[in-house]
Amino acid sequence: MRVLIVEDDPTTAQMMKFMIRNYVEYSHAGNGQEGYDAFCTALDEKKPFDLVFLDIMMPMVDGQEMLEAIRVYEEDCGISCSEGAKVVMTTCVDDTKEIYHSLSHGVLEYLTKPVDRKKLLSIMEIVNGSPLTKQDEPYEEGVFS
Structure with a gap:
């Protein structure tokens, strides 16, 4: 499974990477524009991300804007929201309006920070379709086979 973490706060990003590094291949983008570029490049190279953890409040391109942009890009590539x-x-921020907006664009889950490790791994298992296998050696960030 391939995971993209889009998070501008270095501490939160580091924490999330630490939580998943022994289970999945991952990459990190520090803002919405970098995240969108990484997402599109992976899709173009036929190595799409299976799961995206997307912060809402970021500079340049926020999470809601990136979410809308990746759904448009997927649609342009012939991928429906349910297949994306x-x-x-x-x-x-636990904001009902933000939650509704996210869910209307096919968001799987809405997590408030600090992110709970068990909840994070549970979501990854749901997306993976089976229990995660812990690797002896952690994956290196952005290094995909």
Whole structure:
């Protein structure tokens, strides 16, 4: 499984990477524009991300804008919202309007920070379709086979 973490806060990003590094291949983008570029490149190279953890409040391109942009890009590639990448919004704001907007764009889950490790791994298992296998050696960030 391939995971993209789009998070501008270095501490939160590091924490999330630490939680998943022994289970899945992952990459990190520090803002919505970098995340969108990484997402599109992976899709173009036929190595799409299976799961995207997407922060809502970021500079340049925020999480909601990136979510809308990746859904448009997937649609342009002939991929329906239900067949596209699974997206989990992460935020420190528990706002009903934001939650509704996210869910209307096919978001799988909405997590408030600090992110709970058990919840994070549970979501990854749901997307994976089976229990995760812990690797002896952690994956290196952005290194995909």
